[in-house]
Amino acid sequence: MQIKELLLQSPSQQTVTVKGWVRTKRVSSSVAFIAMNDGSTIHNIQAVVSDGAVSEETLKLVTTGSCIAVTGILIPSQGQGQSVEVQVSAIQVYGTADPEKYPLQPKKHSLEFLREIAHLRPRTNTFSAILRIRHALAFAIHQYFNDHGFFYLHTPIITGSDAEGAGEMFRVTTLPAINPPLTEDGKVDYKEDFFGKETNLTVSGQLEGELGAMALSKIYTFGPTFRAENSNTTRHLAEFWMVEPEMAFFELTDNMNLAEDFTKSLISYALENCADDIAFLEKRLLEEEKMKKKEEQSEMTLSEKLRFVSENTFERLTYTEAIDILLQSKPHKQGKFNYPVAWGIDLQSEHERYLVEKHFKKPVILTHYPKDIKAFYMKLEDDGKTVRAMDVLFPGIGEIIGGSQREDNYEKLLQRTKEVGIEEDSIWWYLQTRQFGSAPHAGFGLGFERLVLFVTGMSNIRDVIPFPRTPKSAEF
RNA sequence: UCCUUCUUAGCUCAGUCGGUUAGAGCACAUGACUGUUAAUCAUGGGGUCCCUGGUUCGAGCCCAGGAGAGGGAGCCA
Secondary structure, three states: OOHHHHOOOOOOOOEEEEEEEEEEEEEOOOEEEEEEEOOOOOOOEEEEEEOOOOOHHHHHHOOOOOEEEEEEEEEEOOOOOOOEEEEEEEEEEEEOOOOOOOOOOOOOOOHHHHHHOOOOHHHOHHHHHHHHHHHHHHHHHHHHHHHOOOEEOOOOOEEOOOOOOOOOOOEEOOOOOOOOOEOOOOOEOHHHOOOOOOEEEOOOOHHHHHHHHHHHOEEEEEEEEEOOOOOOOOOOOOEEEEEEEEEEOOOHHHHHHHHHHHHHHHHHHHHHHOHHHHHHHHHHHHHHHHOOOHHHOOOOOHHHHHHHHHHOOOEEEEHHHHHHHHHHOHHHHOOOOOOOOOOOOOOOHHHHHHHHHHHHOOOEEEEEEEHHHOOOOEOEOOOOOEEEEEEEEEOOOEEEEEEEEEOOOHHHHHHHHHHOOOOHHHHHHHHHOOOOOOOOEEEEEEEHHHHHHHHHOOOOHHHOOOOOOEOOEOOO
8 A cells, every 4th residue: 555545544453564665764772663655645654663573683674765565553653743653563675775875864965966866866855746746737737638628649759840940959860970971062961861861859849739730629749859959057958848739719819818727727736736745845945945045035935826826817918018117127227137128139037037026026928029039930910020929937937838829821921931041841741731721820838847847946947857858967 | 158156074064374183063883762753862983175287395275277066147948
């Protein structure tokens, strides 16, 4: 029986067997206490070994990190801190853990150190809590879409197009790294490669997602995506998971409504279903906050922040309105921004942070960006200057969602591909959807790790994915 | 990629003006203790001071180069 279930049982004379990893062992002359955890819950179960119940040799093997099965009777606990505990009659040691060598000690470890032992960090309270929340959010995503008539579309991970323009790509090839076949003009001959052309790992499933939406009406993708950008920040990974719904007959406002309802319901799901884990992470954050200066401490606890976001309306405004607010802002007038503010600029982090964290103090949806700073597939407004784009900005995270209504007019789309220098041949199939039964449609991409970051209150994206891939780092 | 900070025991860190034998807390080991909650108390072991080179009578400390990590920025989700 899992420890999560066991802790909910009322004590009985029935014999139970619990399997898990030892967190701590406390020994006194006549009794030993073993705290065990199997990852099913943040809570440990206490196994009590009375004098003589288990041989001394066996008990000696029970150390922090070892894996054991204990058999005994579930009894009411005499001590504080738990209602039931196991009165042990037998212990089976599955795997020992030399206490001199086992890196996880019954004490606080820095997140930096735990990153170096990512193979063991899921055994800590913090990471098991994060991983359970990550799972719950993934489940909630599928449930939400299923309940709302979306179909899960599996878009390819290896792509032959590099038209998304979302960033540098990882090349996929089976050609030898040394002396690859060359063309007559000395370049690598990809006709000889596995697919007979240049291929890469996907940076987004959107273009294929649109093909699905043009048949199934409402689809979503949820899979890994890859960016070979040399980004070294707390918000970027080279391999991350993205959720990309795409809906026929949706215009920009429908898209915004969906994005807002979707993220709110995911957060509510976590609040309802991961209460223990969120409470643990909240306590952890509070301790961390105490170390900070007064002015840097956040005004809300983690659960307050999550509830605030899930219960309040996101602020919606256009890029042009946002620029006006920034031009009127104190930091702009006092010259505090490092980057100048003017219509046409790409908003910098400091600008987004001001809008979200200082001015509105809630999530913000920015729309109608200038076309020149956005992707080619976004629908051009009638003003000819802006596109029907939307970015959802979250406090502390920045851009968590980027999306748009797509250009559904063939001529206009073709025009834009030419302007940004995309070869027609490379995305003929994408362009054809605008020739055969085109329809207004829209969609967005949600960075899954950024959502997990927000819900767990963690500050580094490397700590919300089991095995992070970042520049110069692909261990484990 | 740029800016910036850091690298000393298993972990988190201190280390004075460059000075002879490098410290603390936790962890670990041993012992004590009749119910603990990251138990407590006592004792003990544990060091390539990130690497390479230089300055100096003498370098953990100063200089140069390199590696790794953190934070910020850019790119974005």
